[in-house]
Amino acid sequence: MTLRLFDTATREERDLVPVVPGHVGIYLCGPTVQSSPHVGHLRSAVAMDVLQRWLERSGLTVTLVRNVTDIDDKTLVKAAEAGTDWWAWALRYEREFQAGYTAVGVLPPAAEPRATSHIPEILALISRLIERGHAYEKDGSVYFDVHSFADYGSLTNQGLDDLTAAPDAPPEDKRDPRDFALWKARKPTEPETASWDSPWGPGRPGWHIECSAMARRFLGDTFDIHGGGLDLRFPHHENEQAQSHAAGYGFAQVWMHAAWVTQSGAKMSKSLGNGLLVSEVLARYPAPALRLALAQVHYRSMLEYSDATMDDAAATWARLAGFVKRATERVGAPTPEQVRAAALPVPFVEAMDDDLAVPRALAHVHETVRAGNAAATAGDTDALASALLDVRAMLDTLGLDPASATWAASDSAASAAMGALDTLVRADIAARATARATKDWATADAIRDRLASAGIVLEDSAEGVRWSLAEEN
Template identity: 75%
Template sequence: MTLRLYDTATRDERDFAPLTPGRVGIYLCGPTVQGSPHVGHLRAAVAFDVLQRWLERSGYQVTLVRNVTDIDDKTLVKAAEAGDDWWAWALRHEREFQAAYAAVGVKPPAAEPRATGHIPEIVALIARLVENGHAYEQDGSVYFDVRSFAEYGALTRQALDALSPATDSPSEVKRDPHDFALWKARKDEEPATASWDSPWGPGRPGWHIECSAMSQRYLGDEFDIHGGGLDLRFPHHENEQAQSRAAGYGFARLWMHSAWVTQSGAKMSKSLGNGLLVSEVLAAHEPAALRLALAAVHYRSMLEYTPSTLDEASAQWARFQGFVARASEKVGAPSLEDVASAPLPEAFVEAMDDDLAVSRALAVIHETVRAGNAALTAGDDAAVAAALMSARAMLGVLGLDPAAPEWAAEKAGASDAAMSALDFLVQADIAARAAARAAKDWGTADAIRDRLAGAGIVIADAADGARWSLASEG
């Protein structure tokens, strides 16, 4: 069966054929590092990690680029409210995201470019759009002229006049309310460090232009797959496609979007107060269980997060771990190299080739584990060895092989790597609590302490600073 992937642009499944045989280029919209990561932020990262692993298992060489938006309006505002430098604020949260990705076994991208590290490429792309008649300068800012590009709205199939005005800049300063900012002139109240020189004066890039510039820099004028969360389809991805193609680039050949994590039907987000911080979840559950919960539901389906979500995933993970441990003790553990090249069951391959139908793939894994456990009971070592190899090979495709290094070195119910990641995430909350206490904002300080306590993390204050421990450690 040929790998088929759902293309958001055409709204149907297509046979996947890369631009260059044997090689796949993927651009994934990464985090805007304005705050700490919550579970919803990890959904796309895990989904596209599974895609990358399946492509590599299918014989492709994959180059995945995941950007970091380290400057935008919200980052500047939140850093200022915290009395912090915007760049320090952004870097601290960027590291939190990296720790969260690592904790759930997401492979590092081939490149992880920051917006602020690619100002020359951004300026050059904006200049190209101005020269081509698709952008214009107004009072030191530059805007994309949506009416100059006939295909605007094609990605999301929306008529221009039916769209709401772009909210990234005031409508009265633009030719058309739908025009969006490519370059934002520096404001007097913004720090000087948050602006760069350009042909139009000091300023900083708009949100959308960075991804067009960085995808072209690392993947070329045209590349195979552009991915991200479903909430990015409009306006972010629509605007990316418009500006890139208006500049003369083929840009993305196929679009993939992962659905949200929801609670009570609402998208998980900090603004709604329903964002489960990764630090809180990892304090109570194994990282592999969180990864399993995020991967088990088809990437295009909403994942409704309930109190039982992680409990159910933890039970599944325990079954996988238990079988691999018992079978390995009985017949010996195959090497990682042998597991990586072991044949995969046809039903598993068919499921993964069908737009990454992970739930069906997991059903094959569960059946294999059941057969392996039955073989253990019957004393059939040959069948045990076959089931062990097959189960680990399939779980490895999902990034969930219990014997893989990221999961194998468990200590007190959590791997050393996971504990290190958890420490990094919790330290951010401790720093925020210390800042609140210094500002005599006792309500915020107590709320942070209580939230951590609810996640099983105990904070102990001392003369040289606060320390944390898991409640089960005493």
């Protein structure tokens, strides 16, 4: 295994050495299900999905756990404003998130635990922290004592003096304003169903403790990778690491953070009013184009989202899918087993092993598509078949194989659009053939030039005229 990953904690690339040989455990911070998902919510999920696929392609077994935060302050407030039960509100948006993940081809996690389903584990971890002198109770709430743990702030390279107060309780309720809540005492304004019995009285878990408890429950005291969005580094992941280490557990060995999706340079978020809902984007663009847009920029680089971003991704997807379709018509389709077993090109492997350098990996995909198109023009069916297998194997690793069961019939709207385009282009091809038959070369050339200006390339062959979308330079 030669995969190197950038570890946010050490701020350097490190060789991935699994805790258990042959197996990789990944914990991904999932959604807080208090409103509909926007495009930014999918970034880290797609990044970790690419990682999982690459690890499995490299011969490793992967256990990926993605949690659901199904209770928090905003969920309770929004449900109350809507006049509905908080748990019904949370379930509604949990389903929307799951639909969004599925739409962009994210593999189902091995486990998808909800915070409210793991109260016993949460209570046990809090009790352990109190026993070890790292937490204290006050008025039915329990707080982590940041002064008790010398390593606090190490994940984000901050000292206590750099940190602001944790906003999860009034500062006067804590020994230090920077202490954070592990357990929140029930408020009179909150429904009884939103609290559980505990040694400190009825209440509910704080945000950070749930992930430490669930990660340990499913992945053990020490596991390989913890992933999430860049915005979660502080306070969420810093606090997760502190409370887990303070409890005596090794916790995550490598931290991976996906950068933000931005619009006009600002982080995509509902608070800024610039969140594009996944449902709205998918109504306008094919789902694989959205996945491609999210995956084609390196996961640690900011992704600037715009209509141009999606238009480019949709055009790129159409070119990739078009090549696979045309090549398959010529040389036949490799079996799914052949695609998964194919030896991947060395440049692609080197790129993926270098901290998942997907942009470099995709560059080799496009090079192979161009070589395949050249082979098709030259009538070299062996070279075309080899290029088709390579392209499909590489795209399969990225979750973007156009001929896979995931995408083959995924977008009826896109299929209908391509069918309509095919009808129009073939009408022009027929008109061009008529012009050529009557030696009206000016008309024939004008038709070809008009199609070329629209990005459509005609290929004259012994089998007739084929058309395709032009490749990018």
